[in-house]
Amino acid sequence: MIAGAPAAGKGTQCAKIVDKYGLVHISVGDLLRAEVAAGTPAGKKAKSFMDNGDLVPNEVVVEMVKNKLGEDAVQQNGWLLDGYPRSGEQAEAIEKEGIRPDVFLLINVPDELLIDRVVGRRSDPETGEIYHLTFKPPPPEIVPRLVQRSDDTEEKAVNRLRTYHANVDAVIGYYKEQLVEIDGTQSMDEVFASIQKAIDNAKVVAA
């Protein structure tokens, strides 16, 4: 599992983890954005919560994650859960299913650095690559096709941060034994080196 405040670098590191370890990346934010884009009932319910930077209700999220974790490719290759659980209730829900991580990575970045990361983020809809206008500048030829998330404004980021701080301690409480805190202020490659160390040293608890 990987956790951290908005724009702490979870998605950036997940891409590197998947490359190296071949796990299936399950990003709850990406799953929800796909539901919103497809206009499904779940997406319609989720949209206003996401726009406000609040947690989407458990009735939408919990089953979605459970179904995803049950897929064949996930069972065969292992999972990397990004952005779940985000509350004590969500942790409790997967505990009940016997789902536990081998390692719980918490990427720590002070709030004052996160707003810059949020507003400068752009992603490439063709490759899924995440860029930052300052910290990871995109190649000039792809700039016209890059997109900015609708919740990546300073105003929305403030509430996303508030939501994160209100819930993170309850989540950590479930994973004290698997918790590894990562200094997310380092360069992207340095963060990944710390993560590799944590994964390679993790005691495997799940089959």
Ligand code: AP5
């Ligand atoms: P989600 O999509 O998960 O958003 P988030 O948690 O706010 O995280 P982000 O995707 O913004 O950031 P990230 O940590 O992946 O950072 P990134 O690598 O892109 O969730 C969105 C919404 O969905 C939530 O607000 C909520 O409404 C809903 N939701 C999701 N999960 C839910 C759940 N379980 N229950 C209920 N609702 C849920 O990096 C950010 C930027 O920084 C990039 O530009 C990157 O290039 C740059 N960067 C990365 N690392 C570094 C570094 N080391 N140095 C400098 N720059 C860096």
